[in-house]
Amino acid sequence: xxxxxxxxxxxxxxxxxxxxxxxxxxxxxxxxxxxxxxxxxxxxxxxxxxxxxxxxxxxxxxxxxxxxxxxxxxxxxxxxxxxxxxxxxxxxxxxxxxxxxxxxxxxxxxxxxxxxxxxxxxxxxxxxxxxxxxxxxxxxxxxxxxxxxxxxxxxxxxxxxxxxxxxxxxxxxxxxxxxxxxxxxxxxxxxxxxxxxxxxxxxxxxxxxxxxxxxxxxxxxxxxxxxxxxxxxxxxxxxxxxxxxxxxx
Numbered sequence: 206x207x208x209x210x211x212x213x214x215x216x217x218x219x220x221x222x223x224x225x226x227x228x229x230x231x232x233x234x235x236x237x238x239x240x241x242x243x244x245x246x247x248x249x250x251x252x253x254x255x256x257x258x259x260x261x262x263x264x265x266x267x268x269x270x271x272x273x274x275x276x277x278x279x280x281x282x283x284x285x286x287x288x289x290x291x292x293x294x295x296x297x298x299x300x301x302x303x304x305x306x307x308x309x310x311x312x313x314x315x316x317x318x319x320x321x322x323x324x325x326x327x328x329x330x331x332x333x334x335x336x337x338x339x340x341x342x343x344x345x346x347x348x349x350x351x352x353x354x355x356x357x358x359x360x361x362x363x364x365x366x367x368x369x370x371x372x373x374x375x376x377x378x379x380x381x382x383x384x385x386x387x388x389x390x391x392x393x394x395x396x397x398x399x400x401x402x403x404x405x406x407x408x409x410x411x412x413x414x415x416x417x418x419x420x421x422x423x424x425x426x427x428x429x430x431x432x433x434x435x436x437x438x439x440x441x442x443x444x445x446x447x448x449x450x451x452x453x454x
Contacts (some may be wrong), residue, residue: 206252206405206406206409207283210241210242210243210406211231211278211391211409213238213241213242214238214242214406214409214410214413215409215410215411215412216238216267216413217219217234217237217238217239217412217413218234218235218238218256218409218411218412218413218415218416218417218419219332219413219416219417219447220234220258220412220417221233221234221235221278221410221413221417222252222414222415222416222417222418222419222420222421223417223418223420223421223433224308224414224417224421224433224436224437225257225259225414225417225418225421226244226417226418226420226424227425228356230316230356230357230434230438231257231414231443232253232316232354232355232356232357232438232442233317233320233352233356233437233440233444234314234440235256235257235410235414236253236282236313236356237255237313237444237448238255238410239252239253239406239410240309241372242249242406242446244403244406245302246302246305246306247297247298247300247305247401248335248401249403249405250297250394251307251401251407252402252404252407252410253402253403253410254355254389254392254396255397255402255411256407256410256411256414257355257414257431258367258386258389258393259391259411259415259418259435261387262358262359262389264381266393270420271376271379272379272383273376274377276342277350279380279416281338281340281341281385282340282341282344282380282384283387284341285340285341285342285344285345285348285409286344286348286351286384286385286387286388287348287387287391288343288345288348289346289348289349289352289388290348290349290352290387290388290389290391290392291349291352291392291395291416292349292352293321293348293349293350293351293352293353293354293388293392294352294353294391294392294393294395294396295352295373296349296352296353296399297352297353297354297368298399306452307452307453309452310445310448310449310452310453311375312354312440312446313444313448314441314445314449315355315356315357316356316357316440317356317360317438317441317442317445318357318358319356319360320356320357320360320362320434320437320438320441320443321438322360323367327328329385330377335372339369340365340369343365343368344362344365345370347361347365348384348388349393350391351385351389352388352391353396355388355389358385358388359381359382361437362381362384362385363377363378363381366381370435377416386430390424
């Protein structure tokens with residue numbers, strides 16, 4: 206890995222860490238950077254999953270006082286996230302490289318769209334059926350997507366939790382970070398055991414993401430989160446178009 210690639214990965218991790226701390230959407234910076242470093246798409250996705258995971262864990266621990274007490278409902282949610290994340294990771298490893306390459310522009314596009322509509326999703330949820338079974342049933346496909354790719358999955362988790370639970374938004378956000386951490390943990394374990402993580406690129410990006418998370422925590426006091434969201438959406442749109450041109454045309 207030369208200095209230029211190292212700088213690209215560190216910078217993408219830095220930008221992703223800042224974005225996650227302020228508005229979310231780190232994958233829209235970090236995954237394309239992993240691809241640009243020359244890694245095969247599946248290895249790039251697995252390595253990206255490891256690099257951005259600390260953000261979920263730190264976010265969950267930072268507001269752990271808001272976590273719900275462990276009961277049957279939380280147990281079901283954790284089990285759904287664990288099982289779905291494992292299935293998503295296995296599906297990724299079973300996907301032929303050429304097929305995943307064709308999926309890349311669509312996955313980035315979906316993640317960008319979900320991120321862009323995130324506030325509308327949160328604001329549009331209504332008081333619906335409240336049941337452990339419904340929550341678990343909806344969390345499983347979200348966790349499968351999180352284990353398979355993950356971009357924009359935080360918005361999906363939060364929407365499901367708000368619709369199916371009695372937590373306030375802050376409590377739901379903490380629970381979302383906990384469930385995302387579970388999905389990331391099982392996904393990483395599978396990727397590491399299968400040897401599909403490229404560690405030099407991952408470590409460089411992870412260091413940038415950690416620093417970006419700290420900077421984002423400070424910058425949120427002086428920067429408008431709406432501006433950060435707009436930058437993330439523009440970057441995601443540009444990456445969708447670039448990879449659609451590269452892989453589809």
